[in-house]
Amino acid sequence: xxxxxxxxxxxxxxxxxxxxxxxxxxxxxxxxxxxxxxxxxxxxxxxxxxxxxxxxxxxxxxxxxxxxxxxxxxxxxxxxxxxxxxxxxxxxxxxxxxxxxxxxxxxxxxxxxxxxxxxxxxxxxxxxxxxxxxxxxxxxxxxxxxxxxxxxxxxxxxxxxxxxxxxxxxxxxxxxxxxxxxxxxxxxxxxxxxxxxxxxxxxxxxxxxxxxxxxxxxxxxxxxxxxxxxxxxxxxxxxxxxxxxxxxxxxxxxxxxxxxxxxxxxxxxxxxxxxxxxxxxxxxxxxxxxxxxxxxxxxxxxxxxxx
Numbered sequence: 673x674x675x676x677x678x679x680x681x682x683x684x685x686x687x688x689x690x691x692x693x694x695x696x697x698x699x700x701x702x703x704x705x706x707x708x709x710x711x712x713x714x715x716x717x718x719x720x721x722x723x724x725x726x727x728x729x730x731x732x733x734x735x736x737x738x739x740x741x742x743x744x745x746x747x748x749x750x751x752x753x754x755x756x757x758x759x760x761x762x763x764x765x766x767x768x769x770x771x772x773x774x775x776x777x778x779x780x781x782x783x784x785x786x787x788x789x790x791x792x793x794x795x796x797x798x799x800x801x802x803x804x805x806x807x808x809x810x811x812x813x814x815x816x817x818x819x820x821x822x823x824x825x826x827x828x829x830x831x832x833x834x835x836x837x838x839x840x841x842x843x844x845x846x847x848x849x850x851x852x853x854x855x856x857x858x859x860x861x862x863x864x865x866x867x868x869x870x871x872x873x874x875x876x877x878x879x880x881x882x883x884x885x886x887x888x889x890x891x892x893x894x895x896x897x898x899x900x901x902x903x904x905x906x907x908x909x910x911x912x913x914x915x916x917x918x919x920x921x922x923x924x925x926x927x928x929x930x931x932x933x934x935x936x937x938x939x940x941x942x943x944x945x946x947x948x949x950x951x952x953x954x955x956x957x958x959x960x961x962x963x964x965x966x967x968x969x970x971x972x973x974x975x976x977x978x979x
Contacts, residue, residue, distance in 0.1 A: 678782035681706060681740070682833055683775040683795075685751065689885060690794035690819045692776040695830030702748050702836045704811070707738035708779060708792055710821035712881075734881040735874065736792050736818035743841040744802070744810040746928040746975075751775075752814055753973065755797040756868060758888070764976065767969035768891045772796070777816065786825055794819025796886050800868040810842040810922055817872055820882045842922045850921040850931070855914065856905045862898040862954060864920070866932070868971070893934060893961035893971050901944055901953040910942040910957070918959070923976070931974040935964040 682698035713733035716726050742749065751773075754760055759769035775795045781788040799815030842848070853859050871889025895918075899906060909916055915936055923929025942957040961970050 680780040680782075680833075681777065682780070683751070683777045686774045686776055686793070689772075689774050692791065692793050692828065695832075696776065696828060698778060698831060698833045699751070700833055700836040701740070702742065702745065704741045704743060706740045706779070708736070708740070708777065708790070708816060708818070708821075709738055710734065710736050731881065733876065734820065735883060736821040737795070737798075737816045739813045739815055741813045742811065744812060744922065745837070745839040745841045746923055746930070747837055747839055747977070749814075750975070752797050753800075756800050756814070756870070757971075757973075758870065758891070761975070764974060766973045766975075767967065768971055770888065772888070777818070780827075787827075789824040789827065791822045791824070792816070792818040792820070793822070794885075796870075796872055798870050798872045798886075800866075802866040804844050804848060804864045804920075804922075806844060806862055808844050810844055810847070815869075817886055819885075839928065847923055847929075848920065849925070850919070852917075852919050853906075854916045855909050856916070858902075859906075860900045860902060862900065864895065864897040866893065866895045868893050891970055894959065896956070896958045899955045899957065901955050906939065906955060906957065907942060907944065910939040913938070915962070927976055927978050929976050931976075933967075933972045933974070934961045934970070935967045935972070936962045936970075938962065 681701045681703050683701055684693055684696040684698050687693060712731055714729045715732045716729055719727045753766060755773040757766055757768045758771050759766055760771065777792040777795045779790040795816050795818040797814050798817045802812040804810050851859055851861060869892050871892065872886040873889060874883040875885050875887055877884040915938060917935050918937055919931060919933040921929055921931045937959045940958045940960055942955055944953065944955045946953055963970050
């Protein structure tokens with residue numbers, strides 16, 4: 673038997689795609705849940721048999737991956753954000769780029785008859801979702817695409833594990849601030865969700881179940897939100913198809929925080945309707961981000977560490 677409360681997740685950066693470093697120094701990862709698994713494809717040859725039986729099922733392909741769900745805290749996922757943005761932090765600023773980074777991700781299950789290790793070499797961060805509801809915590813997920821999965825009953829020889837930090841999780845009441853959108857004097861949001869994808873795609877190759885690697889697609893940012901209907905400002909931006917921007921801060925007022933900035937967005941939908949009696953009228957809007965020449969980026973994150 674295994675207990676979920678004893679599951680450990682850890683990762684190490686790879687120098688070569690799909691190759692776990694020798695004597696790896698793993699970093700333990702805080703998470704809420706995960707769906708990383710091995711995924712296989714099976715097919716049957718479309719033969720006609722006189723005994724009315726189907727051809728044998730044959731494994732014709734395999735890949736691995738899944739989602740890692742989290743509650744956001746400072747400094748916990750900076751490596752994964754780099755991999756998501758295909759970039760590196762420069763003077764605590766991260767913008768989207770085209771530098772690949774892959775990890776070996778390891779799950780360790782504490783079982784009655786000994787620990788079980790599931791490893792996912794060649795893991796890219798393909799997508800990211802961030803959810804900011806009222807009176808709750810900032811949460812989200814990373815979408816992982818891996819080359820393959822291996823299973824073992826022992827740790828890698830010489831492997832070490834660095835403990836995860838214990839920084840507090842960001843709540844959305846006291847750790848959310850400085851929401852701004854050009855053209856909207858005082859946006860009052862009920863919720864905000866951000867989605868990012870790298871549109872990575874597989875590169876299958878003859879002679880191998882697993883793909884040769886992953887192709888690098890477009891970096892796309894979109895989102896949706898719910899705002900109180902207080903005036904026509906957001907409606908006017910939508911009706912006139914006027915570009916705006918979006919920024920907000922997660923974390924402390926002066927340290928251990930992130931400022932998320934999307935410098936150029938288009939509001940793609942902004943329906944306003946009356947839901948019924950005894951309720952506020954709200955606007956449920958969607959948006960898409962575009963490349964901004966001034967910032968030379970689609971999105972930017974600025975982090976402020978502890979003093």
